[in-house]
Amino acid sequence: MSVENAPVVDVDEAAIPVEKKMYYRFESNDKKEFRVSELAIQQSETLNRLVEAMGYTSEDVENKPAIAIENIDGKTLKLVFQWCEHHKGEAIPVDDGSVPKIVEIPEFDAKLMDIDNGLLFKLIWAADYLNIVQLLNVSCKKVANMAQGKTPAQLRRVYLLPSDEEDEAAKRAAQEAQDPRAREVEEEFEERKRQGGNSFF
Amino acid sequence: MSESAEKPCDSLALLGDYDYDEKEASPEASEPAHMGINEKTDIEVARASSAEADSEQPGSPVSGPDHSSILLDEKKSDDESKVKSIREDEPMETSSAYRGGPCLSEDSSDDDSDDEDDIRKSPVDRKQNQSPKQELEDEATSAVDINSKLESPKTMDETVGMNYEKVKSDSPEESLDCDYGEKPKSSPLEQPTSPKIDKLMECNSAEKPEKPSSSEPVVQEKPIDPENFDGLLVMSGEDSSSPKQLDDNSVDMPKSHERSKSPEQSKKPLEQPNENLLTVMGQLNLTTDDSEKGSPSLSDMPVDVIALIIERSDYKQQLILRKVSKSLRALVDKLKPACESICFMYFKNSINLVFDEQWVMYSKDVFEGPSEDIAVARDDFEKAAFDDLVSTLKNPRLQLEYFHNVLLCEVVFY
Numbered sequence: 001m002s003v004e005n006a007p008v009v010d011v012d013e014a015a016i017p018v019e020k021k022m023y024y025r026f027e028s029n030d031k032k033e034f035r036v037s038e039l040a041i042q043q044s045e046t047l048n049r050l051v052e053a054m055g056y057t058s059e060d061v062e063n064k065p066a067i068a069i070e071n072i073d074g075k076t077l078k079l080v081f082q083w084c085e086h087h088k089g090e091a092i093p094v095d096d097g098s099v100p101k102i103v104e105i106p107e108f109d110a111k112l113m114d115i116d117n118g119l120l121f122k123l124i125w126a127a128d129y130l131n132i133v134q135l136l137n138v139s140c141k142k143v144a145n146m147a148q149g150k151t152p153a154q155l156r157r158v159y160l161l162p163s164d165e166e167d168e169a170a171k172r173a174a175q176e177a178q179d180p181r182a183r184e185v186e187e188e189f190e191e192r193k194r195q196g197g198n199s200f201f
Numbered sequence: 202m203s204e205s206a207e208k209p210c211d212s213l214a215l216l217g218d219y220d221y222d223e224k225e226a227s228p229e230a231s232e233p234a235h236m237g238i239n240e241k242t243d244i245e246v247a248r249a250s251s252a253e254a255d256s257e258q259p260g261s262p263v264s265g266p267d268h269s270s271i272l273l274d275e276k277k278s279d280d281e282s283k284v285k286s287i288r289e290d291e292p293m294e295t296s297s298a299y300r301g302g303p304c305l306s307e308d309s310s311d312d313d314s315d316d317e318d319d320i321r322k323s324p325v326d327r328k329q330n331q332s333p334k335q336e337l338e339d340e341a342t343s344a345v346d347i348n349s350k351l352e353s354p355k356t357m358d359e360t361v362g363m364n365y366e367k368v369k370s371d372s373p374e375e376s377l378d379c380d381y382g383e384k385p386k387s388s389p390l391e392q393p394t395s396p397k398i399d400k401l402m403e404c405n406s407a408e409k410p411e412k413p414s415s416s417e418p419v420v421q422e423k424p425i426d427p428e429n430f431d432g433l434l435v436m437s438g439e440d441s442s443s444p445k446q447l448d449d450n451s452v453d454m455p456k457s458h459e460r461s462k463s464p465e466q467s468k469k470p471l472e473q474p475n476e477n478l479l480t481v482m483g484q485l486n487l488t489t490d491d492s493e494k495g496s497p498s499l500s501d502m503p504v505d506v507i508a509l510i511i512e513r514s515d516y517k518q519q520l521i522l523r524k525v526s527k528s529l530r531a532l533v534d535k536l537k538p539a540c541e542s543i544c545f546m547y548f549k550n551s552i553n554l555v556f557d558e559q560w561v562m563y564s565k566d567v568f569e570g571p572s573e574d575i576a577v578a579r580d581d582f583e584k585a586a587f588d589d590l591v592s593t594l595k596n597p598r599l600q601l602e603y604f605h606n607v608l609l610c611e612v613v614f615y
Contacts, residue, residue, distance in 0.1 A: 101512050118497055163526065
């Protein structure tokens, strides 16, 4: 699909003023284009540094091709930029090292993250990649809340994690696949050890 | 036919590498050849023989004679007398075996048999044959040389033959014959100096193209080997697949050219970096294959993100997460425990652990408590309780403000 034919998704029409504010254009890996305000971009440390380094003027933004974000799809990027537009101008939280982290999930964020686990996974991953601290906070809190009141067995199903036994079996299988002779040598060594020998020689 | 006949030549070449050089340097005496092997072992003999070599052929390429500046006349005379005795004793034994080299083209089977016999000689025979040389060696083996250690008894037998040939080779043809067997080893060392060896090399390369490479010294093989070169490139951080780039950048390109480039780059600080950043953004592909499946696992998340999720769970939840999987347990144990106070209460039928006012009750039977409390009902509830307590106290990042231990054995919960 060409860039010209790509659908243009307006993140927040109401938030777009007619003033001098500059709107950067970003393109997802499925060729969806987004216009994001400079203030909203500041929520993302990665994108903020990128546009600072590029030094685009307002003309450059219009004339030059959109900045491609190759590893995030349009659906996820739309959620990310929606969140950024909603929280633009807010202070970026700094980690003070305190535990446990107390995070409140705002209503807007709760609605935004009312999505399936696959998309939530992508949202967390995109927030981590674009280094959007507050979005990462709330999305991780959302995942942590998913574990509330569940037993370890239920959590294994939710998070698709293997049990200790399955983990051991997988590790053993991987080792054997890597070196099939290793187990034979180990058994031979154990046998010799049982017989009283200290070494193979 | 030729291959079978070449075997002894190869072995000779392998064994008599340095001998050949010595012979070239001093064709009259067999000492230098022997010295070539034990050059480092016996300094005195080496000096004497090298002196002879220098006096006869000043332009010899062998490095051994360089030590001849110090001469010990007495030793030299002794050595010469011994060498003469060797010359008289050895020829009968070695000539038959060694002549096989030059006669290869005529009758290879005989040569093979002779050479093989020579090689297969029992140690006793060798001792008998080499008795004069052995005497020399006994004197020479006061110090043990690495080269002599590396060479097998066969080499000694063959080197005697080579010595004899060197002594015997008054005519250039005979010396050529002798060299024929010795070429492979000596050729790499003497190529630039002696034209004779060039001829010999041609003969050798025609008949045995692969053997000389195997007989080359290890020191010379390594730098030439392209695999080693690639390995060095990789070690130096360069791409082994593009050695040309290395040449262009590091060797061919003059420094002035590099300097001329730098101001250009400085003139366009925005354009060039922008493209690089864009390409980097495109190259940083962190998507996982599992994301395509639609049901990503928590283990597909970056470790930092999983740590963030754990940090946003309360401590009771972290204790549950520890029991989900091994990797999660390891991760939870690395993080700072989210509790500042612990109260341990041991009752007759249950154990209560309170982490920052969060109750966890361990017992055989399920107790009905507040909904936010965790009840662990197991037969080995003591073990479960102490495991949780130990895992908390074991964490080096734990900073407790309050720890209280209560033993109320008489109290029973109903």
